[in-house]
Amino acid sequence: MSYEKELHIAQLAVQRATLLTQRVFHEKAKGTLSKDDNSPVTIGDFGAQALIIHAIKSNFPQDEIVGEEEASSLRENKNLSTQIWHLVKSASLEDETSERELGGPIESEEQMLQAIDAGNSAGGAHGRIWALDPIDGTKGFLRGGQYAVCLALISDGSVKVGVLGCPNLPVDDAAPLSADIDDPSGQGRGVLFGAVAGCGATSRPLGRGALQSSQAIRMKSVPDITDATFCESVEAGHSSHGDQAAIAKALGITRESVRMDSQAKYGSIARGAGDLYLRLPVRKDYQEKIWDHAAGEVIVKEAGGEVTDAEGKRLDFSRGRTLKENKGVVAAPRAVHAQVLEVVKSVLGSKE
Numbered sequence: 001m002s003y004e005k006e007l008h009i010a011q012l013a014v015q016r017a018t019l020l021t022q023r024v025f026h027e028k029a030k031g032t033l034s035k036d037d038n039s040p041v042t043i044g045d046f047g048a049q050a051l052i053i054h055a056i057k058s059n060f061p062q063d064e065i066v067g068e069e070e071a072s073s074l075r076e077n078k079n080l081s082t083q084i085w086h087l088v089k090s091a092s093l094e095d096e097t098s099e100r101e102l103g104g105p106i107e108s109e110e111q112m113l114q115a116i117d118a119g120n121s122a123g124g125a126h127g128r129i130w131a132l133d134p135i136d137g138t139k140g141f142l143r144g145g146q147y148a149v150c151l152a153l154i155s156d157g158s159v160k161v162g163v164l165g166c167p168n169l170p171v172d173d174a175a176p177l178s179a180d181i182d183d184p185s186g187q188g189r190g191v192l193f194g195a196v197a198g199c200g201a202t203s204r205p206l207g208r209g210a211l212q213s214s215q216a217i218r219m220k221s222v223p224d225i226t227d228a229t230f231c232e233s234v235e236a237g238h239s240s241h242g243d244q245a246a247i248a249k250a251l252g253i254t255r256e257s258v259r260m261d262s263q264a265k266y267g268s269i270a271r272g273a274g275d276l277y278l279r280l281p282v283r284k285d286y287q288e289k290i291w292d293h294a295a296g297e298v299i300v301k302e303a304g305g306e307v308t309d310a311e312g313k314r315l316d317f318s319r320g321r322t323l324k325e326n327k328g329v330v331a332a333p334r335a336v337h338a339q340v341l342e343v344v345k346s347v348l349g350s351k352e
């Protein structure tokens with residue numbers, strides 16, 4: 001199957017939602033709530049989830065959706081719900097054809113809340129399931145750093161389509177990897193990554209109207225691993241900076257890591273701006289969420305990379321809303337992945 005329509009709709013939907021999040025990014029008040037697990041969620045997360053689910057349901061009504069957010073807190077907070085509705089109502093691409101392809105506007109605030117709640121699939125091993133993270137790296141979003149709007153289609157447990165909207169990464173695939181956003185106007189920034197299993201990965205400028213033309217991306221070859229650049233989370237609670245530093249040292253890597261929030265890390269290594277992405281668990285009991293990895297996994301694999309957990313197992317997207325069979329993530333160019341994994345195992349093994 002070619003998944004041409006799925007990729008097209010996913011890219012348009014992520015583009016439109018990313019533009020909504022950018023408006024919130026530049027506002028001082030972001031309507032932030034704290035969820036039960038103490039993580040933040042903003043009006044940008046809710047608005048983006050509503051828009052993307054509306055687009056998927058309009059085009060693929062039978063498909064299920066695993067979305068990070070749900071609307072119960074909004075039903076108890078009319079003020080916040082109305083703020084989101086204002087954002088969603090006025091979100092549109094400049095291109096009318098694209099707008100129509102996304103199912104036209106959401107008609108009411110209630111329909112918006114229902115769309116948010118339609119991301120409640122339990123996930124699983126059968127059928128077509130979309131994994132949606134409307135803002136990945138919400139902490140980065142609040143800090144003025146990197147974040148990503150992430151959407152993937154999983155079919156019978158494996159990722160077929162992945163799209164990442166990264167508004168704060170440079171458009172230029174060859175720009176050196178840096179977590180800084182030193183250009184507050186956003187000029188020259190905003191990239192949309194896409195991939196279909198078996199068909200390669202691409203990047204294109206995020207833009208405001210119809211999709212601009214894309215170019216193929218490839219990971220960089222790494223003839224000498226000691227020259228590699230690796231990226232990792234900003235948040236020390238999300239992955240073990242200590243273990244990652246020990247692994248880099250054992251590999252002979254001398255360059256400092258680049259710390260950035262969100263799946264912008266997967267996009268960055270896929271286009272060769274960085275080489276490795278290491279995410280070693282801090283807490284044994286944390287289960288990674290499928291929406292935090294699905295799009296990034298297929299984009300890196302299609303750009304010539306390998307993605308496994310810290311034990312070398314493939315990421316298993318068929319187990320529900322989380323990657324409960326996996327611990328950590330190791331992403332690297334295919335030619336050096338085994339070498340990196342060996343060091344990961346030996347560094348983690350020596351701790352036990």
Ligand SMILES: Nc1ncnc2c1ncn2[C@@H]1O[C@H](COP(=O)(O)O)[C@@H](O)[C@H]1OP(=O)(O)O
Nearest residue numbers: 039137233234235237238239260261262286292
């Ligand atoms: N203890 C944890 N270990 C790993 N990832 C976590 C942990 N807690 C939250 N996350 C998730 O990591 C993702 C961000 O990753 P990164 O730090 O690489 O940008 C977020 O989706 C965040 O989830 P949440 O959306 O609930 O905040």
Ligand SMILES: [Mg+2]
Nearest residue numbers: 133136137292
């Ligand atoms: Mg996330």
Ligand SMILES: [Mg+2]
Nearest residue numbers: 068133135136
């Ligand atoms: Mg999120």
Ligand SMILES: [Mg+2]
Nearest residue numbers: 039040068138
């Ligand atoms: Mg979150």
